[in-house]
């Protein structure tokens with residue numbers, strides 16, 4: 394639990410969401426120097442600290458109350474939530490607001506030469522993925538069995554090297570699939586970035602900071618529409 398009076402926000406250090414997250418916070422008027430190597434950045438003009446971490450660590454940090462807020466992709470959030478539930482760990486959080494960036498989809502893709510006609514063609518196959526829980530939930534809904542092997546990145550390489558029959562990974566422009574001879578066949582989950590907060594109520598001081606910050610976030614998003 395954070396005992397400080399400064400609001401602690403977790404954001405992705407580098408990756409798909411980091412530039413947009415940083416731009417959002419900046420447009421909200423937060424003065425942050427994230428150019429340096431400090432992973433806990435003090436906001437100079439507001440009682441806020443920004444913790445820069447791996448995106449997959451953000452849900453847990455918020456669910457455990459280490460950070461009050463987090464900006465994270467729904468894909469990462471939902472995967473972590475399902476996994477923690479399974480493991481008997483705390484998985485509750487509050488979605489403070491959806492954000493209007495970081496749009497992508499988690500999809501199944503198969504090698505170009507695979508003759509795909511329906512979901513049943515995927516039954517019993519093995520998929521490389523960073524999102525086994527989302528894949529399993531989707532497969533259960535569809536009534537098929539799938540196997541998976543866990544890769545944290547460069548997932549698209551797996552079929553080519555014989556590690557898996559297909560992949561279940563994020564698609565944004567589709568360029569990575571194309572470059573690796575893969576074709577998207579099914580959408581498993583649609584994702585955007587979200588602002589989430591810890592499930593237990595914030596202290597009055599922290600709530601007051603959030604009450605100042607949230608309308609600014611809404612304003613920035615409205616201006617971008």
Ligand code: PRP
Pocket residue numbers: 408409545546547548549562563564565566567568569570
């Ligand atoms: C992400 C994701 C896909 C790719 C999708 O990978 O895992 O591979 O981007 O984007 P696209 O459809 O626009 O090509 P990233 O580049 O972040 O690398 P990593 O998977 O190795 O972490």
Ligand code: MG
Pocket residue numbers: 546547548549562569
């Ligand atoms: Mg990738």
